[in-house]
Amino acid sequence: MPSRESKDIREQLRIYVLALYSKEEFKPFVALIGIILVSSILSPYYLTIYNWRTILAQASPYIILAIGETLIILMGSIDLSPGSVLALSGAVTASCIMLLGLPVWLSVLIGLAIGGILGLINGIMVTKAKIPSFVATLAMLAAARGLTLIITGGRPISGLPDEFTRLAGFVYNIPVPFLITLIVLFFTTFLLKYTKIGRYVYAIGGNEEAARFSGINVDAVKIVIFTLSGILYGLAGIIIAARLASAYPQAGVGYELDAIASSVLGGVQLIGGLGSPIGALIGTLILITITNILILLNVNPYYQFVVKGFVLALAATTLTRGLRYTK
Amino acid sequence: MxxxxxxxxxxxxxxxxxxxxxxxxxxxxxxxxxxxxxxxxxxxxxxxxxxxxxxxxxxxxxxxxxxxxxxxxxxxxxxxxxxxxxxxxxxxxxxxxxxxxxxxxxxxxxxxxxxxxxxxxxxxxxxxxxxxxxxxxxxxxxxxxxxxxxxxxxxxxxxxxxxxxxxxxxxxxxxxxxxxxxxxxxxxxxxxxxxxxxxxxxxxxxxxxxxxxxxxxxxxxxxxxxxxxxxxxxxxxxxxxxxGRKLSQFYAYREKSTAIWETPILEIRNLSTRPIGAKALRLEKISLKVYPGEILGIFGLMGAGKTELAKAVFGVYKIEKGEILLEGEKIDIRRPLDAKRYGIVYVPEDRLREGLVLSMPVKCNITLPCLDNLTGSILIPQELERDIAMKWVNALRIAVPHIDFRAANLSGGNKQKVVIAKWLEMKPKVIIFDEPTMGIDVGAKEEIRKIISDLALQGIGIILISSEAEEVMSLADRIVVMRNGKIIGEFDRREVTKDDLLALASGVRREVKEDTKMGG
Missing domain, CATH: 3.40.50.300 (P-loop containing nucleotide triphosphate hydrolases)
Incomplete structure (x- = not known):
C-alpha cells in the first residue's frame, strides 16, 4: 500500500506534468524531439557534430528573426518586414566597412541602429498613423528592399574583412552566431517574463481593449517593441553578411514567412497573448531540421517548400482547435 | 376567436x-x-x-x-x-x-x-x-x-x-x-x-x-x-x-449615508459628446456632482447614454464640450491613462472585452494597472506582486484555487471581483461602476453590492450606473435619471419610488408626482 508521502509526491508530479502540458511550447517541443529521433534513424549523418554545427550556424539568424517576429505577434500584430530590414542593415554595415572605411564595431552599431530606426518607423505607422500592422510592415517590406537596392546598386558588397567575418566563426565547435542567439533568447525571455513592458506585451496581445482600459500606455509599448524587433532583424542581417563575407541585395527575401511560420510552429498564437521566445526557437529548429533531413536524403530541393507548407498547415490545425471560426 | x-x-x-x-x-x-x-x-x-x-x-x-x-x-x-x-x-x-x-x-x-x-x-x-x-x-x-x-x-x-x-x-x-x-x-x-x-x-x-x-x-x-x-x-x-409588491432583501441595505457634503470629489459641467461624423449629440449638457463617500446612482434604460457618459469621463470617448473637475480643480482627460493618474477609474459593463485579459492569470490581471506605480525599476517586483494579488483576493473573497489561475476559468461573479480588485491598489478617488451586477448570480450580486457600499465608506466617490431600479434604490444616496443622452431628473433616494424611476426613464411620465415628493 502506498504511503501518504508517495501519494503526495505523485500528486505533486501530476500537477507539474499538467502545468508542463498546458504550456504552449509543450506540443512543439515533443514534435521537435520526434522529428530529431526520426531524422537520426533516416540518416546516419544527421546526429554528427559536423551536421549540427551546420544546423545551428544556419538556424541562428532565422531564430533571431523568429524571436523578433514573436515579440510582435505576442502583441497581436504582425510584421512582414524582417527580410527587408535584415537586408538593409547588412548592406549598410558592409558599406560602412568597405566604402566609408569605418571601424567594424562602429559599422555593426550603425547596422543595428538602422534596424532599430526601421522598426521605430513601423511602430509609429501602427500607433500614430493607425495603419494596421499588416499593411504598415508590407509598406516597409517594399521600401527597405528598395533602399537596399539603391545603396548596393543591385550588386553584392563582397570582401568583408576577417575582423567582421569572425562574427560567424566557431568557438570549440559552437557557432558564434548561436552564442549570440542564446544571448538574444535569454534577454528576450527575461524581458517578457520579468519586466513591466514584457507583461504589457502579453496584456496587449491578450486583450488590447482591456489593456487600454487599464490605463496602460499601449502605443508606447508597441513602439518600443517594434523598435526592438527591428534591432533583432538588423542583428540577423549582420550575422548573415558575416557568414557569407558579403552583403547581398537579395538577402532575406521571403524570410518573413519563415519567421512567421517558426513562431506559429513554436506555439505562438497569431491572435497574440500566448507564446514565448523559446517557442520561436523550437519552431525554427523544426523548420530547419526538416530542411536539413531532406537535403541529407537527397530530396529534390523544390520539394522542401511543399513539405514546409504541409507541416505548417498541419501544425496550425492543432493550434486552432476550439475556435468557432477564423478569418 | x-x-x-x-x-x-x-x-x-x-x-x-x-x-x-x-x-x-x-x-x-x-x-x-x-x-x-x-x-x-x-x-x-x-x-x-x-x-x-x-x-x-x-x-x-x-x-x-x-x-x-x-x-x-x-x-x-x-x-x-x-x-x-x-x-x-x-x-x-x-x-x-x-x-x-x-x-x-x-x-x-x-x-x-x-x-x-x-x-x-x-x-x-x-x-x-x-x-x-x-x-x-x-x-x-x-x-x-x-x-x-x-x-x-x-x-x-x-x-x-x-x-x-x-x-x-x-x-x-x-x-x-x-x-x-x-x-x-x-x-x-x-x-x-x-x-x-x-x-x-x-x-x-x-x-x-x-x-x-x-x-x-x-x-x-x-x-x-x-x-x-x-x-x-x-x-x-x-x-x-x-x-412586484414584495420589497427586495437589498432594499434597506445602506440605511446611512457616508457622504461628506462639502466639495464634490468629481464634478461634471455641461458635458457633451458626439460620435465621429454624427450630426446629433450623443450626450447633451450633462452636469453632475459626486461627493466623497457618496454613491451617486445613474439610472436609465438601455441606450440612455449612461455607458457613454462613463467612458467620456474615463477618457475613452472624446468630449466635445464641457469640463471635468476633480476636488474643485479642472482636469484634462484624453485617455484612460490620464483618468487613472487622476484617480478616476472605471469598472466596465463589458468585463470580458474591456475589463480582463482572459489569457493571463488572476494575479497579473489584478496588478496590471498598478505595475507602473509599484517601483521605479523596469522590473516587476515579484514578491510584492504576489502579496498585492493575495491581499485583494482575500479582501474581496475571490474564489480561486491559486493566484496563477487563468482569468478565463473564473465564474462571472469572480471575474467582476477581479476587475474591481485591479483598481483598488491604485487607491482611486472616484470609481465608476457600470452595471456591476449584470449577468451575475444572486449570491455574488449581493457580495458585489456590499463591496461597493464598503468602498463608499472609505471616502471614495462612487458613480453607480445601473438599469436595475432596485440596485440604485438600495445603494445610492442620490439618483440621477438619464434618457436619450440627457439628465431628466435628480433626486434624493428618499424622494422617489421605484415606480417613479421606471416611469421617468421609460418616458411614461415627465415628472415625479408631487404627492410622493418631499422637500430635499
Whole structure:
C-alpha cells in the first residue's frame, strides 16, 4: 500500500506534468524531439557534430528573426518586414566597412541602429498613423528592399574583412552566431517574463481593449517593441553578411514567412497573448531540421517548400482547435 | 376567436446559478403585436432566444400552428418562420439593400443557357416589392452602410419577410432610434400586422407598448405574471406588476449615508459628446456632482447614454464640450491613462472585452494597472506582486484555487471581483461602476453590492450606473435619471419610488408626482 508521502509526491508530479502540458511550447517541443529521433534513424549523418554545427550556424539568424517576429505577434500584430530590414542593415554595415572605411564595431552599431530606426518607423505607422500592422510592415517590406537596392546598386558588397567575418566563426565547435542567439533568447525571455513592458506585451496581445482600459500606455509599448524587433532583424542581417563575407541585395527575401511560420510552429498564437521566445526557437529548429533531413536524403530541393507548407498547415490545425471560426 | 399561431407549455431554462425562466405558458395570436415587459433579468430576452433557437429550453414544449416543434438552432427557427431581431444589426454593410434582403435566396438567371449568374433586375424588383408591402421607400440599390440605424432595422424586417417569417421577435428595437425613426418603425410594425405576421415586441419603454401592442405579457424573475389586452390596463398598473409588491432583501441595505457634503470629489459641467461624423449629440449638457463617500446612482434604460457618459469621463470617448473637475480643480482627460493618474477609474459593463485579459492569470490581471506605480525599476517586483494579488483576493473573497489561475476559468461573479480588485491598489478617488451586477448570480450580486457600499465608506466617490431600479434604490444616496443622452431628473433616494424611476426613464411620465415628493 502506498504511503501518504508517495501519494503526495505523485500528486505533486501530476500537477507539474499538467502545468508542463498546458504550456504552449509543450506540443512543439515533443514534435521537435520526434522529428530529431526520426531524422537520426533516416540518416546516419544527421546526429554528427559536423551536421549540427551546420544546423545551428544556419538556424541562428532565422531564430533571431523568429524571436523578433514573436515579440510582435505576442502583441497581436504582425510584421512582414524582417527580410527587408535584415537586408538593409547588412548592406549598410558592409558599406560602412568597405566604402566609408569605418571601424567594424562602429559599422555593426550603425547596422543595428538602422534596424532599430526601421522598426521605430513601423511602430509609429501602427500607433500614430493607425495603419494596421499588416499593411504598415508590407509598406516597409517594399521600401527597405528598395533602399537596399539603391545603396548596393543591385550588386553584392563582397570582401568583408576577417575582423567582421569572425562574427560567424566557431568557438570549440559552437557557432558564434548561436552564442549570440542564446544571448538574444535569454534577454528576450527575461524581458517578457520579468519586466513591466514584457507583461504589457502579453496584456496587449491578450486583450488590447482591456489593456487600454487599464490605463496602460499601449502605443508606447508597441513602439518600443517594434523598435526592438527591428534591432533583432538588423542583428540577423549582420550575422548573415558575416557568414557569407558579403552583403547581398537579395538577402532575406521571403524570410518573413519563415519567421512567421517558426513562431506559429513554436506555439505562438497569431491572435497574440500566448507564446514565448523559446517557442520561436523550437519552431525554427523544426523548420530547419526538416530542411536539413531532406537535403541529407537527397530530396529534390523544390520539394522542401511543399513539405514546409504541409507541416505548417498541419501544425496550425492543432493550434486552432476550439475556435468557432477564423478569418 | 383568434387563431393561436404559437404556444409554449411549461417552458423552463436554468443558467449556472440562475433560474432564467420558470414554467412559461405563453400564447401568441396570428397577426397580433404582443408586447413583453419586465425588468432586467426578468427572462424576456431568454424567452425570445429560445424561440429563435439560440438557447435550448431545459423542459417544456413549443407548439407552432398546433404542432409540437423543436428549435435547435437559428437555422431551425428560420425554417419554421421565426425571426429574431436584436439591438445589434446583422446586415452586411458593404452590400446593397436588395442583396441583404434576399441574401440566401438571391435570384439567378442562366447565361448562355448554362452559367448561373445573379439576376439583378429580378433581385431589385423583388426587394422593392417586399419594401412596398411594409410601406417604406428605401432605394434598394444603396449600400446598407449608408443607411441610418432605423432604416437598417427596417431592412432587417424586410429580410425576415423575404424569408417568409410568420413570427418576428424584436428585442428593444428602438433603443438606438430617434423619435422620427421610431414612428417610422411603428408604421412598419403595424403594416406587418395587416400582412398577418405576428410580432413579439420586447421593450423597456412602456409607452411604446401602449402605442402599438394589442396585448402585453409581464415577466418578473423568470415567471410570467400575466397577459393583458392593453385596452384593459394602465401603464402604471404594468409597472407595478413588473416590480412586484414584495420589497427586495437589498432594499434597506445602506440605511446611512457616508457622504461628506462639502466639495464634490468629481464634478461634471455641461458635458457633451458626439460620435465621429454624427450630426446629433450623443450626450447633451450633462452636469453632475459626486461627493466623497457618496454613491451617486445613474439610472436609465438601455441606450440612455449612461455607458457613454462613463467612458467620456474615463477618457475613452472624446468630449466635445464641457469640463471635468476633480476636488474643485479642472482636469484634462484624453485617455484612460490620464483618468487613472487622476484617480478616476472605471469598472466596465463589458468585463470580458474591456475589463480582463482572459489569457493571463488572476494575479497579473489584478496588478496590471498598478505595475507602473509599484517601483521605479523596469522590473516587476515579484514578491510584492504576489502579496498585492493575495491581499485583494482575500479582501474581496475571490474564489480561486491559486493566484496563477487563468482569468478565463473564473465564474462571472469572480471575474467582476477581479476587475474591481485591479483598481483598488491604485487607491482611486472616484470609481465608476457600470452595471456591476449584470449577468451575475444572486449570491455574488449581493457580495458585489456590499463591496461597493464598503468602498463608499472609505471616502471614495462612487458613480453607480445601473438599469436595475432596485440596485440604485438600495445603494445610492442620490439618483440621477438619464434618457436619450440627457439628465431628466435628480433626486434624493428618499424622494422617489421605484415606480417613479421606471416611469421617468421609460418616458411614461415627465415628472415625479408631487404627492410622493418631499422637500430635499
Amino acid at each position: 383568434q387563431k393561436i399561431i404559437l404556444r409554449t407549455e411549461n417552458l423552463s431554462k436554468t443558467f449556472p446559478g440562475v433560474q432564467a425562466l420558470k414554467n412559461i405558458n405563453f400564447e401568441l395570436y396570428k397577426g397580433e403585436i404582443h408586447g413583453i415587459v419586465g425588468e432586467n433579468g426578468a427572462g424576456k430576452s431568454t424567452f425570445v432566444k429560445i424561440l429563435g433557437g439560440i438557447h435550448q429550453p431545459d423542459t417544456g414544449k413549443i407548439y407552432l400552428n398546433g404542432e409540437q416543434v423543436e428549435i435547435r438552432s437559428p437555422r431551425d427557427a428560420k425554417r419554421l418562420g421565426i425571426t429574431l431581431i436584436h439591438q445589434e444589426i446583422t446586415l452586411v454593410p458593404h452590400l446593397t439593400v436588395a442583396e441583404n434582403i434576399l441574401l440566401g435566396r438571391l435570384p439567378t438567371k442562366k447565361l448562355f443557357g448554362f452559367i448561373s449568374v445573379l439576376n439583378y433586375d429580378e433581385m431589385y424588383s423583388k426587394a422593392e416589392e417586399i419594401l412596398d408591402r411594409i410601406g417604406v421607400n428605401i432605394p434598394v440599390t444603396s449600400k446598407v452602410k449608408e443607411l441610418s440605424v432605423g432604416e437598417q432595422q427596417i431592412v432587417e424586417i424586410a429580410r425576415a419577410l423575404a424569408d417568409e417569417a410568420q413570427i418576428i421577435c424584436m428585442d428593444e428595437p428602438t433603443s438606438a432610434l430617434s423619435p422620427y425613426e421610431i414612428e417610422r418603425l411603428f408604421d412598419v410594425i403595424r403594416s406587418l400586422k395587416n400582412g398577418n405576421v405576428s410580432v413579439i415586441y420586447i421593450s423597456h419603454h412602456i409607452n411604446e407598448i401602449f402605442e402599438i401592442c394589442d396585448r402585453v405579457t409581464v415577466f418578473r424573475d423568470g415567471e410570467k405574471i400575466g397577459t393583458f389586452r392593453v385596452s384593459d390596463v394602465t401603464p402604471e398598473k404594468i409597472i407595478t406588476l413588473m416590480i
